[in-house]
Amino acid sequence: IDQKNETEAKAKVEHLHAADIADILDELNTEEAKYIFLLLDADTGADVLSEIEEDDRKRFIKVLPIEVIAKKFIDHMDSDDAADLIGGLSDEKQEELLSHIEDVETAGDIVDLLHYDEDTAGGLMGKELVIVNENWTVLTCLRELSRQAEDIDEIYYVYVVNDDGKLIGTLSLKKMILSPTSAKIGNIYEPDVMSVHTDESDEEVALIMEKYDLVALPVVDSIGRLMGRITIDDVVDVIRDEAEKDYQMASGIYEDIESNDSIWLQTRARLPWLLIGLVGGIFAAMVIATHETGLSATPALAFFIPLITAMAGNVGVQSSAIIVQGIASNSLGIESTFSRLMRELGGALINGLTCSSLLFLSNYFYSDSFALTISVSVALFAVMIFAAIAGTIIPLMLHRAKVDPALATGPFITTLNDIVGLFIYLSIGAYFYSMI
Amino acid sequence: IDQKNETEAKAKVEHLHAADIADILDELNTEEAKYIFLLLDADTGADVLSEIEEDDRKRFIKVLPIEVIAKKFIDHMDSDDAADLIGGLSDEKQEELLSHIEDVETAGDIVDLLHYDEDTAGGLMGKELVIVNENWTVLTCLRELSRQAEDIDEIYYVYVVNDDGKLIGTLSLKKMILSPTSAKIGNIYEPDVMSVHTDESDEEVALIMEKYDLVALPVVDSIGRLMGRITIDDVVDVIRDEAEKDYQMASGIYEDIESNDSIWLQTRARLPWLLIGLVGGIFAAMVIATHETGLSATPALAFFIPLITAMAGNVGVQSSAIIVQGIASNSLGIESTFSRLMRELGGALINGLTCSSLLFLSNYFYSDSFALTISVSVALFAVMIFAAIAGTIIPLMLHRAKVDPALATGPFITTLNDIVGLFIYLSIGAYFYSMI
Missing domain, CATH: 3.10.580.10 (CBS-domain)
Known part of the structure; x- marks a missing residue:
């Protein structure tokens, strides 16, 4: 490429699939990519334009003369891909590009498609029909x-x-x-x-x-x-994007980012959830501060703070993930919120009893304070039950309120459960220490 | 259905798509489902058998005479669906069923397909070819x-x-x-x-x-x-399952479960991760216990334990999710581990500085101990950097060792980061308190 050896580069690129060429262009700088791109014949070029990622495509269209794009490529693209491409341009550029398309029927199809929202059936469809x-x-x-x-x-x-x-x-x-x-x-x-x-x-x-x-x-x-x-190929992307979006939300990533996006994009997508965690942590500090006297009397109570918050978070994330996936794959069926909650409670009872019994045994042998042993186990049980209820009800409520339930997973539910879990733990601790 | 009004039920069911009939059967008890199922003609019955979920199918095949299944339905199923169905039976039943298939060619195709692993191309493919x-x-x-x-x-x-x-x-x-x-x-x-x-x-x-x-x-x-x-329809299931599996792993759910699976199944899938969290929490308690004297002197240090562990967990989960998704969608590209780590560190620096500055300001105005203010902020910064590194490196290492990197997300990374984060926090706290 560096030596601009045209025939050789052309020969190499010609035998590749459009998706592979798109991958190669992704790794090149704009000038090199433009050079390779202009070597392609119209059909392949059109396919490559449909395959490359949106940021690359925008960068690309800026450096290519708009008339070339219209005449050489748009005519050879599927109408839905062409509409996606043109939809990403400014109004002015859209008009200029459309005016250069020779086939009136194609231009008409694209204009029709531009009316639909990107995330509706109209936005996904193409006009190529028999x-x-x-x-x-x-x-x-x-x-x-x-x-x-x-x-x-x-x-x-x-x-x-x-x-x-x-x-x-x-x-x-x-x-x-x-x-x-x-x-x-x-x-x-x-x-x-x-x-x-x-x-x-x-x-x-x-x-x-x-x-x-x-x-x-x-x-x-x-x-x-x-x-x-x-x-189906357009829908496969929707399915993967949807599944990835829920996963990203649950992991505290707000915008759809790729592993090779810039530092700035990745930071912007992650910071908001971290700030939620930060504010939650400050609230948690305030909850603990109200029990400061209790803690100075029995600092051992502080030992189990991470255990309680971690378990509250884990249970909440598990419960909400099951609900969010059920909503996404439409498999929640006709079961009512109440019976779903009962089932979740059943599971929480089993897991809660198992975990708090094990913790009780562990502390019974290794800790010299029976008050601590009993408070930590009872609190763990109570916190796990609460976390399961919150993790189930909150996404279901959001879904009913037409808000994306994935919002309620990850950092959000973890933070909420941390604060409430701490409150439960320290209250139970104070109660047992005053009793025994 | 209760009144076993055959013609009416048949008329209603006949106009439905196989996938809808499968949904209905899923809601009925075994006897009712069997009754409806036997009303269907062979073609529809075969489609329904391919569509219903695996547990239902097994339950179903138990109550139907094996000869009926073979003669009436297997002949009308696609070879890949038939192989999936038969592959789920015991060896004995497999042989019995295969011996009842009249068309030798079909039986041969199915036997061929049974040789392949379920999660390979051979296991996915069908023999219906032109x-x-x-x-x-x-x-x-x-x-x-x-x-x-x-x-x-x-x-x-x-x-x-x-x-x-x-x-x-x-x-x-x-x-x-x-x-x-x-x-x-x-x-x-x-x-x-x-x-x-x-x-x-x-x-x-x-x-x-x-x-x-x-x-x-x-x-x-x-x-x-x-x-x-x-x-493509078989592959759509693979894509969704794959994306869901990573999400479930990250949410601390080990087996592939559906929102309407039994309490027992859901509990079994969730308990292992909770036990990891429990053991991690006990370790965390031991880490804090080593700083018991410091804590009784300055109980305020305990206030920020939840904040530190929560932020460590959040950052770790974000970093590992980006890596796991990159691996799943094969978009990690040719970038080296080192440059990926540098990029992640860049993001961690920005987010870490932002969060710890905000925390510093908040504590500067609301807390009367400067030692606490400075320890908490410095510790938060250090912990966020560590969590980003661990969240990036661990899944990449697992991937290189041919272990599913999704294992490293969720509870696992959260627990690890909790323990190391606490250690960093309390050490820094002890240092600043002895200094100031």
Whole structure:
């Protein structure tokens, strides 16, 4: 690359898959990447543009002349990828780019797609569809197919519409190949077809496609007219992003970051949760301070502060993770909040009894203060029960209030449980020390 | 259902998708489910059997006569689903069931599939393939297609093999429809085809299909012969399971559990991590005990124990989550451990300075002991730096030692950081109190 040996670089790059080229461009600086990129033919270039990460793409589009992008690449991209790309630009640039697209139909499709929110079915869908009318014969159909299929990489389904453009079913290629050419589509199509509305959320789309094992899902407007289709590869990204987002939230990372993002981005995503922890810690200090006299009398009570807070945190995180995952995979089912809470309480009883019995035994043999032994065990049990209840109820309540329940996991629940756990522990400690 | 009104129940169930029927059966008791299940026709029944959860399926197969399962359903299932189902039975039952399958070819396919590990490409793949020879013409091909396609729901790709059965390319249905019937397959097929070896891990398969946006991926043996194909719907499950597993590990849940599993299962998955936390807490108590005299002299030092442990845990969990996700999505790239650590340290410096300055200010105004103020802030900074290093290095080391790095997240890293954090805090506290 350094020596700008054009033919050699071109030969090397040509045999690679677009996704691999995108990986290589990611490692290069802007100038080098631009150089390689301009070597690619239009089709590959379009694929690479769809594959590279969003930050890289923006950086890239800045250095390439907008006319080149429009003429050379947009025409060769799937409409949903093109809309994603253009949607990331400023209004001004959008207009300039659109004006350079030669094919009016393509430009129209992209403008249509730009109307939808990125995280709805409309934002996910593409306009590349093979559509046949129910009144056609298989022969007309085959002829139309070769015309329509020109711009489409893969045909997963052929959609059947009526004269109003409303989706009424699908036609499998297999069925079409096996039917006589004079057969009418209306008689051979499959009328059971699942579809989603353009406003459906991307998470719901992912759940539907996953549940019914679909590779493509048609999207309709409010009166049932076929507007586009969503393919499984776009949904795989939604599924992974969703699962990663919940995990990141639970780990105290607020924005969607990658392991190779800049220090600044990573810091910004992490600091807010750390500040929550900091404020929580200061509150915890205030809770302990109210028991200062008790602590100077029996400093041994302080020994078990980390144990109590750690266990409260662990139980809370476990309980909330189960709820958050249940909500994400839509497997909570019809069970009521109450019965779910009862089940969680059952588990907390078993785990709480086990842990506090073990702690009791350990302290009984190693500690010389029976008051300490009994307070720590009773407090541990009480704290674990409370943490399980809080970890179950808070995400369920947030979900009902239409707030992302993942917010309640990780640092948030840990901090809350720390403070309440300490309060319970020190109160129980004070009670037993005054008794015995 | 209670009144066993057969026709009505049948009518209701018939119009539902197999995945919905599976959901309904999940909510019923075994007798009711069996009753509904026997109402279904063979095709739907087979689909439902593939869709229901593994525990339900086992319960189910126990109550149904094995001959009925074999004759009525296995014949109608995809070979990969059938192998999954049969693989879950005892050896004895497996043989009995296989002996009842009428179609020898199907039984042979299933026996072949049973040889592969569940979490390899071989375990994921199905035998439903449309295979054409490079020497055929499009006409032979179309004829063969109608024969082979009989048992297959959807054709994604037609695979092209040479006379030795080795995979040499794919043929798109579109291309076949648009080519003259006398054209030779060898001249129109697409030679670039991605494939995986039967021993490839399921996670690797998921990464490949996700990266290259594939809906189906052919599987070959060591000499390149086509053995089967993996479809995207099986891989979507792998992707979600993988992401969920990392999240569950980080939340201290060891086995893969669902929100509606029994109390006993949930308890068993959670207790091990709680015991780690318990032992860690006892160690932490021992660390504090060594500073008992210091604590009775200045009990205020105990106030900030929860703050220090909480921040150590939060930072450690954040750092390890970034590494674990990077490994899972294969996006760590070529960056070395050293430069990754430097980046993490940079972030830890910014966050550590921010948090300890804020804590310093807060304590400066509200606490009357300057020794406490300075110890707590310095200790917080040191602990955050340590936690970031441990959270980065430990999962990377585990990954290099071929151990699942997710093990190092959650309770494990929290407990470790608690103990080391306390040690750092109390040592620094003792130092400053003796100084000032």
